[in-house]
Structures are given as C-alpha cells and as structure tokens.
Amino acid sequence: MKIKIIISLLVFVITATAFIYNKPPHKLTYLKLVIPKGWPKPSNDIFLANPLTEEGFVLGRKLFYDGRLSKDGNFPCAGCHQQFAAFATYAHDFSHGFNNSFTKRNAPALFNLAWMKEMHWDGGINHLEVQPLSPITGTNEMAETLPGVLAKIKEDTAYQRLFKAAFSDGIINSQHLLKALAQFTGSIQSYNSKYDKVKRGEDSFTVSEAAGYKVFLANCNGCHKEPLFTDNTFRNNGLPLNEQLKDMGRMGITGNPADSLKFKVPSLRNCSITFPYMHDGRFLSIGNVINHYRTDIDTTQKILDELLKKRLIISNQEKLDLTNFLTALKDEQMLRDPRYQEPNYIYRSPDIH
Template identity: 40%
Template sequence: MKNKIYLTLLLLFGLMVLFSFKRVKGNEDENLFAIPSNFPKPTYHFKSNPLTTEGVELGKTLFYDAIISSDNTVSCGSCHQQSAGFTQHGHAFSHGVNDLLTKRNSMPLYNLAWSTSFGWDGGVHDLDLFAISPITNPVEMNENMANVLDKLRKSQNYPSLFKNAFGSEEINTERFLKALSQFMLTMVSANSKYDQYMRMEGVELDEKELAGLELFKQKCASCHAGELFTDYSFRNNGLEPAKVEDLGRFEVNQQESDKHKFKVPSLRNLGYTAPYMHDGRFETLEQVLDHYAGKVVKSEYLDPILQQNGKLGISLSSDEKVKIIAFLKTLDDDYFIKKESFSESSLKTVIPKKDILDDVKKLSFGNEKHQLIMNESLVFYLKLKDAILKKETNKAAVLANKLALSLDRIDRKNLDIASRVYFDKVYQGIAFDADHIIEGKALAQHQFDHFGELSANMFRLMASFKPSDKPLFYYESSEKKFSWLSNLSNEESTSIIKPYQFKDLKKRAIQP
C-alpha cells in the first residue's frame, strides 16, 4: 500500500518536472507565443531556440536598428512595417541602401512559426537563416555578417542586451539570428473577425461574408488552404509574364518544372498589405479577382487547378467576386497591426539615430544663376508641401515633377568636385522620392511617407549650399518620421500644420 503511494507520488513528481520542462522548451509563455486554438501545430524548432522576454527584446531592437545595413540607413523595419502587416506600404518593390530597388515585393511577416520555407521562392528552409539574405543582398542592406557583428560589439547597448538574452556578452552570428527569429516568431496574427468567429468568441459573420467563405472554400482553398490560408506549395497562378523575368522557385532548385512558380501566400491582413503578388503588380483585391476570373495566362507552368476541363482560370460572377472580397476582409487583424509590443516605440533601448546635421557639408554653388534655380525650386517645394498636407494628390504629383525638373537645371559642370558629388547624391534622393510622389497619385499616405524623406534631402541642399538670402526653418517630427522646410519661424501653429498635431517637433534655422 505504502509503496503504491510512494510510486504515485514519484510519478506525479516526474510528470510535474516533465511538464515544467515542456513549458520552457515549448514556449508556452502565453505572453510571447501561444498557439491559437484554431491553428495547427507550428513547425518551428522552438526547442533549439526557446523564446525569452529578453531574447525577444533583443530581436526587436535588432529588427528596428539600421546599424545592420552598410550605410546605417535601412533596418528590417524599413521594408517590414507593422502598420502594413509588416510588409512595405504602397511599394511594389522596396528600396534598400542607396535607394536600390529589390526585385520582389516585400513579404508580410506573420505566423512564421508555421511556415515550412521562406521567401517567394522558398529559398531558405529555416527562419533562423533568413536574415542573412537581406543583410548581404546588395540591393537590400549590402552588408556582411562580420561587419554587423563588429558594429554591434562596439556599440554601447548591444553587449548588455546580448548578456540579458543569452547569459554572456558574446555576440555571434548564431545568437544574432536566433534573437531576430525570437522576435519574428512572436508575430502571430490570429485575431481577425474570422478567427473570432471560428473560435466562437461571440462574433458572427454576416450573410455576405458567410457566402464569401463558402465560395472561397470551393474556388480558392485548394491552394490557399486551412487556417493559415496556404498549403506552402509553389505554383504558377497564371500571371502575365513580367517585363523583368523572374524564374521563381527554379532559381532555388534549377528544376525545369519549377520555373515561374512562387509560394502560395497566406491571405491574412490583405487590407494592409497591398500591392499584391510577388512583384506587387495588383493594387486592389478587385484586380486580383479579375485576374483569376478572366486573365489567367496559359503556359506549360500554369497550375492544373487553373485549367480544368479545358477552361482557364476560375469562374466567378461579379456578385461572387464581391462576396469573396467581403470574406477576405474578415481576415484583417486590426489587433495585430496595432499591437504595442511589436512596435518600435515599445523598445526599452532607444536606438540612436544619426543626426541630419552630421550629413550637411559646407559647400558653394558659386554662381548666381544656381542661386536663382535653387530659390525657384524652393517655391515648387513649398507648394508641394501644401498639396501633400491638404491631400491634393494630383496636384502634388504635378509639383513633385516640377521640383525635380527645376533642380535638374543645376549645371553640375560648374561645380567643384566635392559640391558636384554631394549635389548629385542628394539630388538622386530627391528625384527618387519625387518619383514615388508622382506614381503615388491616388495614395495620399504614400505621398506623405515619401515627402518626409524628400524634405530631409531638401534640407541637406539648403543647409549645405545656403542659396537663400532669407532664413529658412526645418521642422522634424520624430513620431511620424515627417519633416518639412518653411520660411516661417512659427509654422507649427499655422492652420495647415496644426491639424496634424505632430509630436516632438524639432526646429532648426538655416541662416543665410
């Protein structure tokens, strides 16, 4: 009898030990990572990289720190923005260092613990290895790991952040990558209206959404399968060939049959992640459904599901399209987009930002005609600012074009070498953002995002060459990364600026 009790106690004790281990190894700390009850088991190897609060914090700091890129200007967060479902807002292609463009559309980051491969072509099999690719890619961060580690070791904050996360100050590739993974693994998106409906949390889908769900199951779920809305396979969905050829999966495995095939993407948060497809060719879900309904292109690579019974594409009436879109919208997870703990502002360590004045040189145009051009350009700039702030998108596009053309009249041959090199570099930046403002005709937010960067470059020109004979003022708001030039010393209180309530405004004067 006594023995039995002992045995039972021993067994219980053993179970407790086992259970507590599983909690640590399996990351059952609900605050960091929890499996939503409507999701399958994740595939990530948590056992070799258990999440800890400190590890996630380190990963988040690295994710938002531009120190990882060669010229300290681009962070993971530049191309993966929370407000855009961790893809890049409004961009078909993203710009990395020196404003070079990526060849593919940045991917949204969420539910990575369930993915079996990473990238549009699935070229990387382990999340822990993924970060190496953007870091070393010349059009993304253009850096190498040895340099990154060196910069981190010499920084003020990182040795102690690594110590908190991994027990010693040692900074190595493995720890660096594991920390980044830890943060990215916490990005679970499972709180959309659809999820709450599936988990019966008192939320109902309306008639249209339910009809859309049924249609989706019949017409889309063979590829966009299950609760993750992908079967993680690689397929060709009949997009018209792009101007610049992208062979997709073939680039990874050289299999002829995998040419032009791309990963079936998940479909959560589409309301935030436009544009769509591997090259960001579609701006709207209507365009996506029009593609499936009538524009699927036949080729030897086209998925058999999209050419059944000799018919190309998926038959969809306009009513069915509307219903499917209504359903897709129930997959938007507003909670995920706004969750404070994913944001840069929740960081415990403030990432030092380069001061814009560090990049201002003392240079001269040495030419009256140039002074005149600069002052004329400034007028276009100020009008452009008004249009951006009033959300007059078409007018802003016209003015951005005028500004770029006006500045381009500066005759570089008449500048000394230092001035020429600097002018060209800054001008390129301005032309780049002006282009986006021109293209972004219908997207006020997109224009707004690019105007801040354009203003920073206008400031660089004005402060370096001092062409104006009146003082100018540069306002910088840390909150929205927005900045602008003005000839008013109290512009923060004018009717055009006031409604924006920019926080933490910093003002600098550029004296003639």
C-alpha cells in the same frame, strides 16, 4: 567555543568556494508560442534549438528596428516590414534599398512564420534563423556585411547588456544575433482577425462576408488553406513572365524546369493591407487579383497549376462578397500590438523612402 568558530569559518569558506564553482544560474523568462485551437502544429520547431525567451524576444525586437544593421543606417528590417502593413511594405510593389535601389520582389508580410517551412517567394531559405542574411547583405537592400553589423553593435553597451541577458555567455556574434531576430519575427502571430473571432463564436459575419466565405471555400481554399490561408506550397498561377525581371521563381532554386514560374502561395491573412500583390507587386487591388483568376490566367503555360487549368467562375456580386470576406482577415490586434512595436515608440509619420 573556539572549535565552533573555526568550524563555522570553514563552513563559510567552503560554501563560498562552492558558490564560485557553481555560478548562479542564468535566469531566462521562457515564452510559449500560441497554437490557436484547431491549428496544425508548427511545421518545424524553429524554437527547438533556440528556446523562445522574453530576453531573446526583446533583443530581437531591438535589432529588427535598428538601422545599424544596414550600411548607411537608413534601412532597418522594419523599414520594409512595417507593423501597420502586417510587416510588409505598405503600398509598394518593390521596397527601397541602399543607394536608391529597388528590391526585385514584393516584400512579404511577416506573421505566423513558425508555420512556414521555407522563406522567400522561391523558398530558397530553409530556416528562419538564416533568413535575415539575405536582406542584410543584399546590395539592393541593407547592403551591410555581417562583420560590419557586429562591429557596430558590439560597441553599444545596451546591446552588451541585452546579449548577456538573452544568452548565458553574452557573446555578441552572428549566431546570437540571428537567433534573437528569429525569436522576434517567429513570435509575430496573427490569429485575432474578425474571421478568427467568428470561428471562436465571439463575432458574426455580415451577410456579404458570409457569402464571400462560401466563395472563398469554393474557389480559393485549395491553395490558401484555412486556418493559415496558405498551404505553403509553390505553384504556377498563370501569371505571364515579367519580361524585365525574368524571375523564374522556384526553378531558380531547384533547377527543375517543372518548377518554372512557381512562387510561394502567400497567406491571405491581412491581405487587405498588404497590396500590391504577387511576387512582383503587379496587382494593386484585391479586385485585380480576382480578375486575374476569373479572366486573365495564361492557360497556355505548360506548368500551370492543376487547380487553375479552368479559370475561376466568380460573378461581380461574388467578387464583392469575397473582397469583404478577405478584408475580415485583417488582424487589428496584431497591427497595433505594442509587443511588436519599436521600443520607446514615438509616433512619427511613416518612413516613406
């Protein structure tokens, strides 16, 4: 009997010791990016070194909606990237930043970022994880510093809990903050517009939308390529230089004169709610944009894109049909998806700065 008890005790002690050595594994709920049927593979696997998890996503979402990422608390990421505007700034050519300042470019919509190789209108940012550094530290945007942000959120017990849940060591540092933000923004996906439903056989175009789709395929698909409605290239689309901004686009990054006035081709998904258009928000309506391509392309520019050397021939009827087709790219599901909403979201009138 005695021996049995001693042995049991020993087994207990040793098992307990083994438990101390082998901490229970950190539990994570892994998520998968949806790759809709017929879509290309994401251009670079942004979640390869940053596995997408529910815990990381939830942390990233809290950070995205948190004003403490800005100097005075007024400018969360979501201030300029509003869900109801497909995560662009609704009806603003330039967004508003710290101390009554303006941004220098139109805030891009955020969705399907896993398919985007480079961020910014000039492609200056090469990885989604390091993208937030630009708005966080921009003096005309959130005007904070990384140490400033970290000091604020380290004190918050909710963050301590969320970082521990998302990352095994629970450390609150810039790397984890940026990876969590990338998990949230990289998960925002748009693939449920009327167009997508028509493609899946769940809906059908109106006569005008169907006619507009044909106009689109004949004139726009060269750059705004289906199904992403962008080919993620940089092109000079014949816009005259904005003399006040003197924004040279891609050339500012590459230093190559051949990249003069080239800007990233934006996706046309959700474009009916991401007005105003172009890098400087110079066009207020889709009609203005179509007019640019029909009549206003500056054909004297040397670097003008090959596909635009001849102005597009689009009749007024075709313009109307094309506008209707482009409106069918609006993805209501994404715009209302509670997954992308601020946690404990309570409706209030939109922040208009």
